[in-house]
Each structure stands twice: as structure tokens, then as C-alpha cells.
Amino acid sequence: MLKPNPRYRELKDSYLFNTIYRKTSEYLEKNPEKQVLRMGVGDVSLPLCDAVIEALHRAVDDQSAAATFHGYMPECGDAALRKAIAGYYAQMGAAVSEQEIFISSGACDDLGDILELFDQENMVMVVEPAYPEYVDTNILAGRKIIHLSSGIENDFLPLPSAQAKADILYLCSPNNPTGAVYNRSQLQAWVDFANEIGAVILFDAAYEIFIEEPDIPHSIYTLRGADRCAIEICSLSKTAGFTGTRLGYTVVPQNLIRGGMHLHEMWSRNRETRTNGVSYILQKGALAVFTPEGQQQIQKNLRVYKENAACFMKALDAAGIWYCGGKNSPYLWMKCPDGMSGWTFFDYLLQKIQVVGIPGDGFGDCGKGYFRFSTFGNPEETREAADRLCKLLAKE
Ligand code: PLP
Numbered sequence: 001m002l003k004p005n006p007r008y009r010e011l012k013d014s015y016l017f018n019t020i021y022r023k024t025s026e027y028l029e030k031n032p033e034k035q036v037l038r039m040g041v042g043d044v045s046l047p048l049c050d051a052v053i054e055a056l057h058r059a060v061d062d063q064s065a066a067a068t069f070h071g072y073m074p075e076c077g078d079a080a081l082r083k084a085i086a087g088y089y090a091q092m093g094a095a096v097s098e099q100e101i102f103i104s105s106g107a108c109d110d111l112g113d114i115l116e117l118f119d120q121e122n123m124v125m126v127v128e129p130a131y132p133e134y135v136d137t138n139i140l141a142g143r144k145i146i147h148l149s150s151g152i153e154n155d156f157l158p159l160p161s162a163q164a165k166a167d168i169l170y171l172c173s174p175n176n177p178t179g180a181v182y183n184r185s186q187l188q189a190w191v192d193f194a195n196e197i198g199a200v201i202l203f204d205a206a207y208e209i210f211i212e213e214p215d216i217p218h219s220i221y222t223l224r225g226a227d228r229c230a231i232e233i234c235s236l237s238k239t240a241g242f243t244g245t246r247l248g249y250t251v252v253p254q255n256l257i258r259g260g261m262h263l264h265e266m267w268s269r270n271r272e273t274r275t276n277g278v279s280y281i282l283q284k285g286a287l288a289v290f291t292p293e294g295q296q297q298i299q300k301n302l303r304v305y306k307e308n309a310a311c312f313m314k315a316l317d318a319a320g321i322w323y324c325g326g327k328n329s330p331y332l333w334m335k336c337p338d339g340m341s342g343w344t345f346f347d348y349l350l351q352k353i354q355v356v357g358i359p360g361d362g363f364g365d366c367g368k369g370y371f372r373f374s375t376f377g378n379p380e381e382t383r384e385a386a387d388r389l390c391k392l393l394a395k396e
Contacts, residue, residue: 010139016362020346027350036350037377037385039312040358042176042331044241044376046304049297051288052240059284073277076268077103077249081283084290085249094221096251100264102271103278103286104248107206107235112137113274114202114231114250117266118168125166127158128364129177129333131204134170135364143168149366156180156324156333160193169194171220172204174211177363177372178333179325181216187223194229200258201230209239209302211328227253231263238330238376240289240298247278247286305330308375311386319393332373333360337393345371353388 024036048056062068076082082098089096104110111133124138125146138145148164150156156178158164171190173182182190194201203220211218220226235248256263288294309326316323316334323334336345342359349355358374360367375382 005140007140007142011136016358020356020358023346023350024356027354031354034354036354036356037381037388038356039373039377039382039385040356042238042374042376043243044238044305045378046241046301048241048245048285049289049294049301051291051294051297052245052285055288056281056285059281062284063281070280073280073283075271075275075277077101077278078280078283078287081287081290084287088290089219089221089251092218092222094219095227096219096221097254100251100253102250102252102267103283104250105246105275105278106237106242106248107204107233107250108133110233110248110250111202111204113270114233114267115141115168116270116274117263118200122167123165124168124170125164125199126170126364127172127175129156129360129367129370130170130364131172131176132363134172134202134204138168147364149364150178150180151366152322152335157182157186159186159189164193165197165199167199169199169201170204171201172206173216174207174325174329175331176207177331177358177360177367178370179327179329179331180333181211181213181328183215184217184223187217187220191220191223191226191229195225198258199229200256200263201226203230203232205232205234207238207329208234209298210305210330212306213328216328221251221253227255229256231256236286236289240286240294241301242286245282245285247282304379305375308377308379308382311383312373312375312389315386315390315393318390321393326375330375332375334371334373336369336371339369341369342367342371349389349392353385353392355385355388 028036081103082101085101086096086098115137120142124143125148126134127148127150146166148158150158157180208218220230220232232251236242252264252267254264312332313326321334323332326332342361346359358372360370
């Protein structure tokens with residue numbers, strides 16, 4: 001008799017987002033005249049930049065004529081795109097070769113698939129609060145998980161310790177949900193730790209482009225020894241508005257060897273088995289992101305999100321509320337005022353000012369009592385939300 005994977009029963013249901021949706025809909029049913037401002041979602045609001053749109057149109061036309069038509073693409077990605085991304089890494093000061101870059105349909109896909117490189121017996125360490133995918137994919141694979149808590153005491157940036165000892169270490173910087181970022185020496189400590197204990201770091205760099213300060217590494221490969229212990233997963237979703245278009249990239253260094261096996265070769269082999277490559281059209285669109293005009297245009301969009309972040313930071317600063325993120329990150333992670341729980345603060349904001357964010361509870365137990373705002377919203381709505389928040393918190 002067929003046995004389904006019983007570990008699906010261990011996954012938490014989508015309680016967080018379902019409850020946010022239900023509470024917001026119920027409020028609107030009772031108060032149809034009110035304008036609810038949704039400042040929680042991590043999806044972008046600005047369209048793709050012109051350089052990408054033009055490249056996509058040209059690529060569609062290519063597919064209409066036999067002379068320019070493309071069928072299956074290489075499983076590991078188009079050579080020109082891999083080369084362009086290697087150039088992007090070189091600009092950051094990271095020596096990553098074209099062969100080490102694997103084009104994906106987005107970070108989410110690879111965060112799941114990459115686990116096929118590791119035995120089920122491996123122990124996993126997740127820094128919490130965490131992006132839920134790290135936990136869920138490992139629950140499904142049946143791995144044991146160490147939940148490494150973080151908090152105000154370490155600015156949500158825990159450093160290596162005996163409790164963090166595991167085979168697979170998840171790090172995300174700039175972090176979702178906290179917006180916290182590791183500086184160079186802190187990240188170097190994790191790299192040294194991983195090399196010392198023979199672990200592999202899965203470094204999620206989905207928000208690297210939001211980094212502004214010089215001492216914050218954009219890529220883990222700017223650190224000594226990272227090519228011997230780290231896999232970096234990146235995405236154009238937030239960098240260039242590809243959430244609905246879908247394209248990412250993963251770096252598996254050639255020097256990454258564990259148990260006598262070359263993880264780079266294993267990942268190449270995995271790609272040959274698990275995918276027939278990313279669409280020609282999308283890879284052409286992605287290539288445009290790495291042209292000088294593409295880079296200039298995406299920076300223009302990023303400035304809009306940065307201005308959104310500045311509005312929220314101003315409101316929280318004025319109220320003297322503890323928060324992190326916003327500066328090198330599109331997320332702000334605030335402590336709920338007056339000891340409120342995340343859900344109490346959610347209800348309070350909805351009832352009083354019709355602003356919706358995300359209670360920190362959804363990202364692990366140590367997220368309780370915190371609240372996440374996203375700065376990916378429409379600028380007018382964000383300004384209005386920050387204004388309402390500022391007035392509400394000033395009255396307290
Ligand atoms: N990693 C983090 C930390 C994220 O926040 C997200 C999306 O929100 C992803 C990965 C997934 O990105 P993608 O859209 O490329 O699948």
C-alpha cells in the first residue's frame with residue numbers, strides 16, 4: 001500500500017497568513033468605508049525596469065523565427081548570464097567563476113532542491129526568527145533541527161556557539177524577517193566556525209542589494225575560506241522585481257568538498273536530473289539586469305523602497321521604539337509597544353489606524369512580541385501608513 005510522506009503532518013499550517021487575511025477581511029466587512037493599508041507583504045509593487053521589458057520582448061520575438069528560436073536551455077544556465085553574474089560578483093570583490101553559478105527559477109526552488117546534496121542524518125541549525133522555508137523543507141526531509149534563538153540582546157545576530165553545532169547552518173543576511181545584517185567580522189566568525197566543524201553554510205543573500213554600509217558583506221565569498229564551506233542562494237525577486245517573473249542563482253564553489261565528495265559536481269549532476277533549465281526568455285530578461293542601464297534602472301526602483309523604509313524609520317524613531325532593519329534591508333522589525341503581543345499589536349493597528357503588518361510569532365517562538373513591516377509597498381500608501389503610525393504612537 002502506498003504510504004504518503006507522514007512528515008507533512010508535522011508542518012504548521014499557514015495559520016499566520018490565513019489569520020491576517022481573515023482578520024483584515026472581517027474588519028473591512030464591518031467597516032467598508034475604511035482604507036486598509038497592507039504593509040506586511042514581502043512582494044514588490046514596482047514593475048520590471050525598461051531594460052528588462054525590452055529584452056523580454058526581443059526574446060519572445062526570437063522564439064518566433066527558426067533562425068533565432070531556442071529550445072531546451074543548458075540545465076545549469078545560459079553561459080552569457082552565468083558570465084554576467086560572475087562579473088557582478090567580481091565587482092563585489094568575490095572570486096566566483098561562471099561554472100560555479102547555477103541559474104534557477106528563484107531562491108525558493110533552490111532552497112528546497114539543494115537539500116538533495118545532503119544525507120537525511122545531517123543535523124540542521126536555523127537562526128530564528130527565520131524565513132519559514134528553512135524549517136519546513138527540513139521537516140519534510142526528516143532532519144533534526146536546532147533552533148538557535150536570537151533577540152535584542154544580540155541585535156538578532158547570534159554568533160557561533162556550542163549550541164549552533166550542526167552539519168548544515170542556515171544564515172540569512174540581510175535577514176528576513178528581522179532586517180538584521182552581519183558585518184564582516186561576524187560573518188567571518190561563522191565561516192571559520194563552519195570550516196572548523198566541517199559544516200556547510202547555506203547563505204541566503206536574497207536581499208544583498210539593499211545593503212548600504214561598506215562594512216556589510218554583500219556576498220559570503222568576500223570572506224576568507226567561504227569557498228570551502230558555503231553555498232550562496234540569491235534571487236532577482238527583490239533585486240529587480242522578478243517575484244512574478246522568476247529567476248535566481250545559486251553558487252556552489254568548486255572547492256566545496258565534504259566526505260571526499262565534490263558538492264559542485266554533485267549539484268551539476270543534480271541539475272541534469274532535476275531540471276531542463278530556465279526559460280530562454282526569462283534568462284534574456286535577467287541578462288538585461290546586469291547591463292549598465294539595467295543596473296541603473298533597478299537602483300532607481302530600490303531608491304523608492306529605501307524612501308519607504310525611511311518613512312517608517314522616522315515614525316519609529318520619533319516614538320522611541322526599538323527596531324532593527326530598514327537601513328540595509330527592506331524589512332523593519334520592531335518591538336511591540338507596552339509589552340503587547342504581536343497579535344494584540346496587529347489588532348490595535350487594524351482597529352485604530354487600519355495598517356496591516358505581520359506579527360513576529362510567525363517566524364519562530366523568539367519572534368513573539370515583535371512585528372514586521374515591509375517597505376515594498378506603494379510609496380503613497382507607505383507614507384500614509386507611516387504617518388498614521390507616527391500619530392498613533394505619539395498619542396501613547
Ligand atoms: N529567501 C528569503 C529570505 C526570502 O525572503 C524569499 C522571498 O521572500 C526567498 C528566499 C524566495 O525568493 P524567490 O522569490 O526567489 O523564490
